[in-house]
Amino acid sequence: MWINLIIYFATFVIAVVAYFKWSFGYWKKQGVPYLPSSIPFGTMNNPFTLSEAIADNVFRQYMESKALGYKYVGLYGLTIPQFMVIDPQLIKNVLIKDFQHFTDRGFYYNEKDDPLSAHLFSLAGQKWRRLRAKLTPTFTSAKMKTMNKFVVSCGYQLRDALAVRCAQGPIDIKDLLERYTTNVIGSCAFGIECNSFTDPSNEFCKYTKKQFLPTTFQNLKMFVSFMFPSFAEMIRMKVVTEGVTNFFMKTVRESVEIRKGTSEVRNDFLQILIELMKSERSDNNGDAITIEEVAAQAFLFFLAGFETSSSTMSFCLYELSQNQDVQQKVRDEIDAVLKKYDGEITYDALKEMEYMGCVINETLRKYPPVPVLNRKCVLDYQIPNTDVIIEKGINVVIPLIGLQRDPDYFDDPEKFDPDRFTKSNIEKVTQFSYMPFGEGNRICLGLRFGLMQTKIGLLLMLKNFKFSLSDKTQTPIQLNPICFVLSVQGGIWLNAEKISEAK
Secondary structure: OHHHHHHHHHHHHHHHHHHHHHHOOHHHHHOOOEOOOEOOOEOOOOOOOOOOOHHHHHHHHHHHHHHOOOOEEEEEEOOEEEEEEOOHHHHHHHHHHOHHHOOEOOOOOEOOOEHHHOOOOOOOHHHHHHHHHHHHHHHOHHHHHHHHHHHHHHHHHHHHHHHHHHHHOOEEHHHHHHHHHHHHHHHHHHOOOOOOOOOOOOHHHHHHHHHHOOOHHHHHHHHHHHHOHHHHHHOOOOOOOHHHHHHHHHHHHHHHHHHHOOOOOOOOHHHHHHHHHHHHHHOOOOOOOOHHHHHHHHHHHHHHHHHHHHHHHHHHHHHHHHOHHHHHHHHHHHHHHHHHOOOOOOHHHHHHOHHHHHHHHHHHHHOOOOOOEEEEOOOOEEOOOOOOEEOOOOEEEEOHHHHOOOOOOOOOOOOOOHHHHOHHHHOOOOOOOOOOOOOHHHOOOOHHHHHHHHHHHHHHHHHHEEEEEOOOOOOOOOEOOOOOOOOEOOOOEEEEEEHHHOO
């Protein structure tokens, strides 16, 4: 009996190993250079040991491949082939020139069982095209101007909260800025006042934290949604938890009903979606946007604006705390521009703060909130001037973190140098080596809003406070391996001193 069990077990192990070895031969058969794989995780890190952040892993693979002279390289997530693009010209083909082959991101969504997952970021094919066409007009400069005052109001709340916190010692700046972005999104996307500085236990804050709290289970769901979308669909997996879905659906429905009963118009993102829904219904458009789609896009606004902007502002202040001359130069620009506008923070005033824009761009270069772009090949694609075919269904990875820290494209890439992005220098940047918001038809629609939110937050902090690095911040910083977006282990702790008290 024991001998039979041993034989069965040995046969099983041999079969599994043979399957992995056969799977790991895919890129060799395709004539694509590849990095060494190990059973069972392929070229991925072991997700259970959490030894390396995703961004660090991608950066290492990029630099290894670049050193070997590869323009592209084959990788494996478990046994799933992935195609990493190294060469900017080929990246241009994927994102723009031959976009019809790479229209989708490859993420799982489920309109019926998980309605908030069916937002513009994840949608594929014709569903994405339809919604993209409807939503593109909502993010014009004119629309941003109407929302500017709501963001400024939240910015003043941030300033006041910082004035209280700075007297209490070092500040966990990411926590503070997450509260600011929560207030902004609550106001602009859902039409509600969150008061996260004074009432951090309110429902909106609670469910925001619940959605973004990095847990092993949540990360596992994200991994499955990208690597095994068919399996996720089969088990009807919910990327967004039921409690979060119920809360946000209820919030949107209530906000829509309240606005139906008043003549007052609040020119925010939710109102734009409501007007879009109304106009299509009045035209008897059988393809009119639904309340579920309104909720999903408002939820995307929340997903995209909460973590990315708070992360960017945190890293920006981290760098400015170590580069006091740059910090003062930004502050001087703020004072000069606001003087011209009689102290009013208008959308046009923000546009004139060009050096602050350079500082934000340099922050996004060193610390792209999302370290990779993903595309899925939807039609077989032959790489120009080669016999290599990227087959339909293959996931394509564009390593932003590698490109944006590549010394071939950015001299001394670890140096924080906003002058790289001045008008006279930005034309020197290699095309498709810097694209923190993506490029092409699937570029981030909300980039104008994200930059406006970031500028207003930084403006009101830097105008009123001087920042320096606290000893509580672990240097050099280490990225948190449990987070998909860039996040620092132990947090970024800063000292803030009111300008009127600064020596």
